[in-house]
Amino acid sequence: MWEGEGSVVELGEEERWQLLRHNSLARLALSAAGEIDIFPVNYYADGETLLLRTAPGTKLLELTVNSHVAVEIDGFTDEDAWSVVVKGTARRLERQAEIDEADQTPLVPWIPTLKYIYVRITPAAITGRRFERAPEPERY
Structure with a gap:
């Protein structure tokens, strides 16, 4: 699988979606008024979109100002590390039928807070890389 030193x-x-489906913690990056914010979020990947829950506050306000977002997840083993980045558009679910459908997913808040607002992220692009973990090569 690996070729050469420091292979990427x-x-x-399919592997990108598999990693998204088998994980649930990510970092959400968004921008509003020229400022970039990054929020830890838990999410649910249904194979075509990402779903997250939030409450009123900075994150929701920034999502309504600028719906273009990036979501990044990563992980590692002793042998390798990986990263998946989703760039897309976020949209608050407004219709009751959409909210009822989202309520049927396994997505629940990780902390005991009321997060009753659903946001769906529709990907425009998904990239992913796997990195070989190995000792640093000799410098000299």
Whole structure:
């Protein structure tokens, strides 16, 4: 699988979605008024979109100002590390039928807070890489 020192392998679409489906913690990056914010979020990946829950506050306000977002997840083992980045558009779910459908997913807040607002992220692009973890090569 690995070729040469410090190899990086691009992940295929199925592997990117598999990693998204089998994880649930990410960092959400968004921008409003020229400022970039990054928020830890838990999410649910249904295979086509990402769903998250939030409450009124800075994150929701920034999502309504600028719906273009990036979501990043990563992980590692002793042998390798990986990263998946989703860039897309976020939209607050407004219709009751959408909210009822979202209520049926396994998405629940990680902390005991009321997060009753659903946001769906529709990807425009998904990238992913796997990195070989190995000792640093000799410098000299």
